[in-house]
Amino acid sequence: xxxxxxxxxxxxxxxxxxxxxxxxxxxxxxxxxxxxxxxxxxxxxxxxxxxxxxxxxxxxxxxxxxxxxxxxxxxxxxxxxxxxxxxxxxxxxxxxxxxxxxxxxxxxxxxxxxxxxxxxxxxxxxxxxxxxxxxxxxxxxxxxxxxxxxxxxxxxxxxxxxxxxxxxxxxxxxxxxxxxxxxxxxxxxxxxxxxxxxxxxxxxxxxxxxxxxxxxxxxxxxxxxxxxxxxxxxxxxxxxxxxxxxxxxxxxxxxxxxxxxxxxxxxxxxxxxxxxxxxxxxxxxxxxxxxxxxxxxxxxxxxxxxxxxxxxxxxxxxxxxxxxxxxxxxxxxxxxxxxxxxxxxxxxxxxxxxxxxxxxxxxxxxxxxxxxxxxxxxxxxxxxxxxxxxxxxxxxxxxxxxxxxxxxxxxxxxxxxxxxxxxxxxxxxxxxxxxxxxxxxxxxxxxxxxxxxxxxxxxxxxxxxxxxxxxxxxxxxxxxxxxxxxxxxxxxxxxxxxxxxxxxxxxxxxxxxxxxxxxxxxxxxxxxxxxxxxxxxxxxxxxxxxxxxxxxxxxxxxxxxxxxxxxxxxxxxxxxxxxxxxxxxxxxxxxxxxxxxxxxxxxxxxxxxxxxxxxxxxxxxxxxxxxxxxxxxxxxxxxxxxxxxxxxxxxxxxxxxxxxxxxxxxxxxxxxxxxxxxxxxxxxxxxxxxxxxxxxxxxxxxxxxxxxxxxxxxxxxxxxxxxxxxxxxxxxxxxxxxxxxxxxxxxxxxxxxxxxxxxxxxxxxxxxxxxxxxxxxxxxxxxxxxxxxxxxxxxxxxxxxxxxxxxxxxxxxxxxxxxxxxxxxxxxxxxxxxxxxxxxxxxxxxxxxxxxxxxxxxxxxxxxxxxx
RNA sequence: GGGCGCGUAGCUCAGUGGGAGAGCGCUCGCUUCACACGCGAGAGGUCGCUGGUUCGAGCCCAGCCGUGCCCACCA
Numbered sequence: 001x002x003x004x005x006x007x008x009x010x011x012x013x014x015x016x017x018x019x020x021x022x023x024x025x026x027x028x029x030x031x032x033x034x035x036x037x038x039x040x041x042x043x044x045x046x047x048x049x050x051x052x053x054x055x056x057x058x059x060x061x062x063x064x065x066x067x068x069x070x071x072x073x074x075x076x077x078x079x080x081x082x083x084x085x086x087x088x089x090x091x092x093x094x095x096x097x098x099x100x101x102x103x104x105x106x107x108x109x110x111x112x113x114x115x116x117x118x119x120x121x122x123x124x125x126x127x128x129x130x131x132x133x134x135x136x137x138x139x140x141x142x143x144x145x146x147x148x149x150x151x152x153x154x155x156x157x158x159x160x161x162x163x164x165x166x167x168x169x170x171x172x173x174x175x176x177x178x179x180x181x182x183x184x185x186x187x188x189x190x191x192x193x194x195x196x197x198x199x200x201x202x203x204x205x206x207x208x209x210x211x212x213x214x215x216x217x218x219x220x221x222x223x224x225x226x227x228x229x230x231x232x233x234x235x236x237x238x239x240x241x242x243x244x245x246x247x248x249x250x251x252x253x254x255x256x257x258x259x260x261x262x263x264x265x266x267x268x269x270x271x272x273x274x275x276x277x278x279x280x281x282x283x284x285x286x287x288x289x290x291x292x293x294x295x296x297x298x299x300x301x302x303x304x305x306x307x308x309x310x311x312x313x314x315x316x317x318x319x320x321x322x323x324x325x326x327x328x329x330x331x332x333x334x335x336x337x338x339x340x341x342x343x344x345x346x347x348x349x350x351x352x353x354x355x356x357x358x359x360x361x362x363x364x365x366x367x368x369x370x371x372x373x374x375x376x377x378x379x380x381x382x383x384x385x386x387x388x389x390x391x392x393x394x395x396x397x398x399x400x401x402x403x404x405x406x407x408x409x410x411x412x413x414x415x416x417x418x419x420x421x422x423x424x425x426x427x428x429x430x431x432x433x434x435x436x437x438x439x440x441x442x443x444x445x446x447x448x449x450x451x452x453x454x455x456x457x458x459x460x461x462x463x464x465x466x467x468x469x470x471x472x473x474x475x476x477x478x479x480x481x482x483x484x485x486x487x488x489x490x491x492x493x494x495x496x497x498x499x500x501x502x503x504x505x506x507x508x509x510x511x512x513x514x515x516x517x518x519x520x521x522x523x524x525x526x527x528x529x530x531x532x533x534x535x536x537x538x539x540x541x542x543x544x545x546x547x548x549x550x551x552x553x554x555x556x557x558x559x560x561x562x563x564x565x566x567x568x569x570x571x572x573x574x575x576x577x578x579x580x581x582x583x584x585x586x587x588x589x590x591x592x593x594x595x596x597x598x599x600x601x602x603x604x605x606x607x608x609x610x611x612x613x614x615x616x617x618x619x620x621x622x623x624x625x626x627x628x629x630x631x632x633x634x635x636x637x638x639x640x641x642x643x644x645x646x647x648x649x650x651x652x653x654x655x656x657x658x659x660x661x662x663x664x665x666x667x668x669x670x671x672x673x674x675x676x677x678x679x680x681x682x683x684x685x686x687x688x689x690x691x692x693x694x695x696x697x698x699x700x701x702x703x704x705x706x707x708x709x710x711x712x713x714x715x716x717x718x719x720x721x722x723x724x725x726x727x728x729x730x731x732x733x734x735x736x737x738x739x740x741x742x743x744x745x746x747x748x749x750x751x752x753x754x755x756x757x758x759x760x761x762x763x764x765x766x767x768x769x770x771x772x773x774x775x776x777x778x779x780x781x782x783x784x785x786x787x788x789x790x791x792x793x794x795x796x797x798x799x800x801x802x803x804x805x806x807x808x809x810x811x812x813x814x815x816x817x818x819x820x821x822x823x824x825x826x827x828x829x830x831x832x833x834x835x836x837x838x839x840x841x842x843x844x845x846x847x848x849x850x851x852x853x854x855x856x857x858x859x860x861x862x863x864x865x866x867x868x
Numbered sequence: 869g870g871g872c873g874c875g876u877a878g879c880u881c882a883g884u885g886g887g888a889g890a891g892c893g894c895u896c897g898c899u900u901c902a903c904a905c906g907c908g909a910g911a912g913g914u915c916g917c918u919g920g921u922u923c924g925a926g927c928c929c930a931g932c933c934g935u936g937c938c939c940a941c942c943a
Contacts, residue, residue, distance in 0.1 A: 008902075008903060009903080009905070010903090010905085195940090202943080218943080219943060220943060221943075222943090265941085265942090266942090266943090267942050267943085269942095270942050270943065271942080271943055272943095274943095275942090275943055276943075278943095282941080282943080283941045284941035284942080284943080285941085285943090286941085287941070288941095342943095344942085344943090345940095358941095390872065390873085391872095393871080393872085394871080394872075394938070394939085397870095397871080397939080398938095398939075401939090401940095481937090481938080482938095512937090514936095516879095516880085518935090518936075555905095568881095568891090569880080569881085571881085571882090572873090573872095573873060573874070573936090573937090574873090574874095574936075574937075575880085575881080576880065576881090577880090578879085578880040578881075578891090578892085579880095579892090580879080580880060580881095580891060580892045580893090581880075581881090581891070581892090583891090583892075583905080584890095584891055584892075586905065587891095587903095587905050587906090589905090590903065590905050590906090591902090591903070591905085591906090593902085593903080594902040594903035594905095594906085595902065595903080596902080597902050597903080598902035598903085599902085601902080602902085642881090642882080643882080646882080646890075646891090649890090649891085650890085657902085657903090658907090661902080665901095665902095669901090740908095740909090743908060743909065744908095744909060744910085746908095746909085747896085747897070747908075747909040747910080748909080748910090753897065753898055753900080753908075754898085754900075779900095829887080832887080833887085836886095836887095836923090836924085839923060839924085840923080841922090841923030841924080842886095842923045842924070843923080844923070845922085845923045845924090846886070846923060846924075847886090850886055850924095853886085853887095854886085854887090857887075
């Protein structure tokens with residue numbers, strides 16, 4: 001007990017690492033597989049990158065999941081939070097490539113085998129940092145059962161899925177226009193492309209007609225791609241060009257004859273109304289080319305340099321160099337009609353940040369049209385629910401317009417595609433083909449292909465493992481919206497396809513935490529913070545010094561504070577990070593600690609744990625406690641974490657500390673034996689209630705509770721029962737209002753805070769059980785004056801008034817001002833109520849209880865005025 | 869171009885039809901024996917603007933202004 005006595009402040013830095021270790025040593029987070037998924041509870045973590053570090057989004061995301069998991073575990077449910085890390089093909093490969101370059105070598109020099117070995121070594125050295133950070137956050141993941149998406153067993157699942165989908169005809173290889181990322185040297189999927197606003201020069205170029213009479217002018221921002229033009233398109237109804245349809249123009253610099261075609265896609269009012277068609281380097285043109293059976297010509301290679309059949313003098317130039325060369329030649333020939341500045345959106349690679357080069361490439365694709373159907377059905381039918389519900393429409397509209405998925409990546413780090421070639425032969429299988437002369441497809445699969453299998457592959461699929469039988473399907477999936485399509489939608493599709501079951505029933509989409517100035521948190525912008533700097537103390541970037549927070553380092557707020565703060569901040573939409581909330585939470589941990597000190601040091605070590613409410617305040621706090629439990633539970637069921645967190649704060653600060661503990665202090669000091677049981681009950685139930693949000697401080701305090709053995713995290717019996725007690729609630733509510741009225745009156749009347757005023761309670765009733773409390777908390781003493789002295793002031797309270805007798809402590813003038821002010825306020829409110837009640841429309845049309853309530857109010861106000 | 873949000877106290881945000889709220893900040897007071905990371909009492913808002921529906925609108929409807937995000941093949 002010595003710590004309790006001596007430590008008047010709660011110190012998370014000392015407590016949290018110690019508690020985290022206790023949890024890990026207990027094995028509590030590792031449930032043995034048993035029972036059925038319907039009676040168990042499981043969540044699959046959004047796979048962190050193996051070489052990643054925790055950012056604010058992770059901190060919120062995992063605080064939410066931990067809250068859900070801990071709540072279930074404490075109820076005695078077998079709860080498993082499935083842990084894995086993602087090999088993150090692109091990101092990890094780029095990191096290691098940079099490292100080897102710094103060492104003076106390169107990926108190419110090392111060769112595939114050596115490079116991949118190098119990545120594994122990198123992963124062993126730097127990987128797993130994020131796991132340690134999750135432990136520090138208090139995340140109760142099953143650390144004893146950690147997967148990696150490149151593990152042997154996981155790889156087997158990936159290959160099985162590939163082969164099965166190939167055999168079904170869903171996976172195919174094709175030459176198609178893809179998003180080529182020159183920075184990575186790989187194709188990427190549509191979802192990895194982002195649009196950025198760019199100012200380009202729009203060139204108007206004359207294409208002479210074959211007839212020699214005139215020309216057609218087209219507009220383009222990419223003149224270098226004209227070398228791959230195969231046609232010119234105009235709108236069929238465009239009178240300016242109608243007579244030209246079917247004729248031909250000469251492609252400048254190349255000499256190829258381009259047919260002039262008509263296509264509805266062309267916008268007559270944009271540019272010149274004539275569009276050059278370049279199926280090899282533009283997605284829209286690719287489609288038009290297919291409609292009209294046009295050839296596809298490529299003049300830009302995968303290295304971003306010009307290739308044949310571009311005229312030889314351009315070959316080898318970068319696309320940008322070529323643009324300048326092409327423009328120069330066109331200028332010489334007088335074919336540049338004019339130019340203008342043009343602001344438009346251009347595709348960029350999210351990964352490398354380079355501008356996407358659309359080009360035709362031989363890649364692997366996955367057909368989605370069949371897979372998507374059941375994934376749409378399960379959302380429509382409500383078997384998979386999205387929270388908030390808005391996302392249902394977002395999900396469905398994406399699913400309904402889904403296109404083939406480019407799944408091959410020209411990388412070395414990842415799941416190599418299980419396809420072998422020998423001449424014209426192709427072999428697809430999970431094992432290498434027999435015989436000699438086979439070459440394996442060098443590409444690897446998109447990382448999201450493997451992570452899309454996570455909920456079942458992590459549990460051992462395709463083996464029918466006990467873990468799979470016990471914990472799949474999972475229950476909730478918690479994520480920010482940025483990976484709904486990349487990950488969530490694909491898990492639903494692949495889960496249904498390969499297990500015949502939905503992978504989870506609820507998808508909760510939480511906020512994205514922005515910097516205080518509303519920008520996205522980002523390291524490069526200087527708008528990001530490391531959650532560890534909040535937990536353990538660390539540098540506060542300038543952007544975060546706003547909002548009244550002092551400059552300098554963050555204090556060591558502790559994981560509990562960060563968790564509560566993030567939950568309190570979160571909502572259905574994006575929120576700005578508010579350090580205030582974290583600070584508020586830290587105060588809550590301290591409040592819990594000190595309230596517990598009061599109780600635990602007060603009741604002594606031999607206290608009984610049985611509840612024995614003796615007084616009205618005992619009955620009141622038990623009713624309030626049960627209500628707080630029910631409210632919190634309902635809020636978490638609705639994934640309303642901010643109100644859950646704020647509600648816990650209100651209960652602890654308001655009901656428990658401000659009122660109940662203050663009310664029972666005299667009984668506590670008197671050592672009343674019945675009180676101890678009630679206090680310990682309220683304390684332990686409160687600790688259990690708060691624990692899913694603030695696990696550390698509650699676990700620490702629980703270790704001091706007499707008779708408590710084991711871990712709070714394992715749950716304690718919920719001995720609460722329905723304790724609605726309207727009478728007690730009304731009585732304490734009257735008391736609270738009366739105390740506040742008297743305190744306000746005293747303050748305004750300039751009464752010395754410590755002074756006890758002689759007074760008389762003049763009420764019709766309702767204070768039988770609380771008059772003692774009222775006297776102590778408001779510092780008044782009820783007594784009849786023996787000399788028949790008259791009161792000098794009357795403080796109205798529910799049901800009557802407290803009349804104050806003269807004493808040396810009273811400043812009558814100030815008291816008079818206070819009374820006058822209150823009278824003015826009352827008269828205004830009475831007028832307002834009278835006006836409302838004299839409105840015939842209100843009395844006639846408003847619901848009866850509303851009208852009655854208004855009448856009651858008026859009566860009360862008049863009584864109070866009279867009492868003054 | 870389509871879709872989804874947001875605009876409430878100095879700051880960050882609750883509040884979705886019947887008397888405007890919280891935390892922080894601010895003012896005043898308090899070494900009250902759990903906590904000064906505390907306690908008590910206050911000040912502070914024409915709820916973006918304009919119209920409408922209603923007995924009654926921060927809340928419902930329409931328009932406008934401002935602002936954020938998602939999706940989309942206008943060169």
